[in-house]
Amino acid sequence: MPLIVRLERLLPEGLRPVLHGLLAYGLAEAGTRVLRVFTIIVIARQIAPAQIGIAALALALFEFVRVLANSGIGQRIIAATDAELASICNAAHRLFYLWCGGVALVQLACAAIMWRVFGQAEIAAMLAMLTGVYALMPAGLVQVFLLMRSGRLATTARIAATQTTADHFLCLALALVWPSAWALVLPKLLTAPVWLVLVRRAQCWSPIVGVAAAPLHEFTRLSAGVLVTEFTNVARQQLDKIIVGAMLGTEALGFYFFAFNAGLGITSSFVSALSIVLFPYLCAARSALDRMRRLKHSIMLGLGLFTPVVIAQVLLADIYVPILFGEQWADIAPLVAILCLAAIPAITASVSTAWLRATGGADRDAMISIVVCIAALGALALGCTIGLHGAAWAYVLALWAVQLPITAFVLFRGLGLSAINNQTPKGVVI
Known part of the structure; x- marks a missing residue:
């Protein structure tokens, strides 16, 4: 404490x-x-x-x-x-x-x-x-x-x-x-x-x-975007297991399921809470300038709080996996470490989701979610042709190559970097 x-x-x-x-x-x-x-x-x-x-x-x-x-x-x-x-x-x-x-x-x-x-x-x-x-x-x-x-x-x-x-x-x-x-x-x-x-x-x-x-139109745009985003996120979190099981067999799926939950599953539950708590914080902004300031604080909090945890999970997987889960799972530690790397793009994605929803860009958040879902699952399927570790690397690299730059771009625009030459900060248009 x-x-x-x-x-x-x-x-x-x-x-x-x-x-x-x-x-x-x-x-x-x-x-x-x-x-x-x-x-x-x-x-x-x-x-x-x-x-x-x-x-x-x-x-x-x-x-x-x-x-x-x-x-x-x-x-x-x-x-x-x-x-x-x-x-x-x-x-x-x-x-x-x-x-x-x-x-x-x-x-x-x-x-x-x-x-x-x-x-x-x-x-x-x-x-x-x-x-x-x-x-x-x-x-x-x-x-x-x-x-x-x-x-x-x-x-x-x-x-x-x-x-x-x-x-x-x-x-x-x-x-x-x-x-x-x-x-x-x-x-x-x-x-x-x-x-x-x-x-x-x-x-x-x-x-x-x-x-x-x-009137109903007060809800339609935000609701549609949120619904699509939530559905594609669930699809990405569930269909990866189906792909691994179908292409590599039930034993490989068991290893993947364990590694996912022992590493990324622990971090992702906390990262997903980040979007929940940031959305009211961003909505409470009194002006465009105040909202940009709150976004800056949100990014600093998300990256500052969770990045060290992710790095520790990756570096210490060989130590904590056999201690917590038993020696029979020691060989899965490298797989745990690989999947933990997917948490970094998830951090920027959580902040980006909260920001877009708070600024009327839920439809754009939905499009990002669809693109990320297709890229991640497509890469996972290709990686399965190499093996389980290849599948994990392909899944993580797709998130780093697609989800991370797109959401980082959204956040940079939110911070007003596109208007850096102006004397006074402008309202953000995503």
Whole structure:
């Protein structure tokens, strides 16, 4: 903690809540990951591999569909001015119900396909059951984004950690008394009420009578960009496993999956939180000049905080991998180190995403995400023709060659370098 206090003193006062938010998400993530490891150990001993496979497929499909719920409606609440906040919230409340209903229908369609086309009745039943999550979400989504708008990121991190912890404990309990795929899937629905109660207790809000809802066009541009970005990011994070498994086999996929989670997976969860906490910080800027100043601080914080961690992971992989995960994984340490290098472009991408969304450039962020996804997965597929290490190097080099320069260019433009010869800083146009 003394180190954190010293770091906090070096930061501009306005940036300190961002550090607090990152620490809150980081500590929550660290705690839930420890519990997750323990849960995996128990599940591996209690549940048959075939049942785990059924649950994994059901949950993967659920996660693919659930990304559609990240529609960008909530980001419009964060970006709203004080004058328009009430009308934006009233409109968002209605849109959340309509949108989540649509997502539930998409998931039911996936369930029907799994049942009728692939004959997977159990997976279909799981997907149908999990649509109950979308019935509960809309009642708490406005509250969540109001919490983020007011900078109460420690509260949102605590709520997320509480839900995840409850999920793991329920998995443990159900695995002991009902060792089946349902023990892994059912907690996703059972913990949804926990999340809803916590967010409604943390932030009081109800539709404001007499205030007209904002028109739909207030949401469309930001929502479309956010949705495309979130979907392509999930595709990149999931399809790489499918490509490796299809081209190199299940054993190679196991090594890749472990290396990814033991290295890049640890860092990426924290880096992704960077975009979450920076977006409200950038939206709170009072002028174009203030926003550029906040962007500069955001870049310094992101690179200064995470780059040393990534470098340490790369250099120390040969030491910490066998100590933490056992000697049987020592030969995978070089693969862990290679994949850790992908975290550097991810840092600039997180800051770039927050900046573009805060300045009305969510559509451009979506295009960047699509280009990066195609480049990374294409390079991975080519690298698989060489072998597992070749695949990892190809994946990382594609991110350094595509994601890093594009997002760095966005950030440089945001800092006003294109107007460096002018006497007064201009408003940034991305």
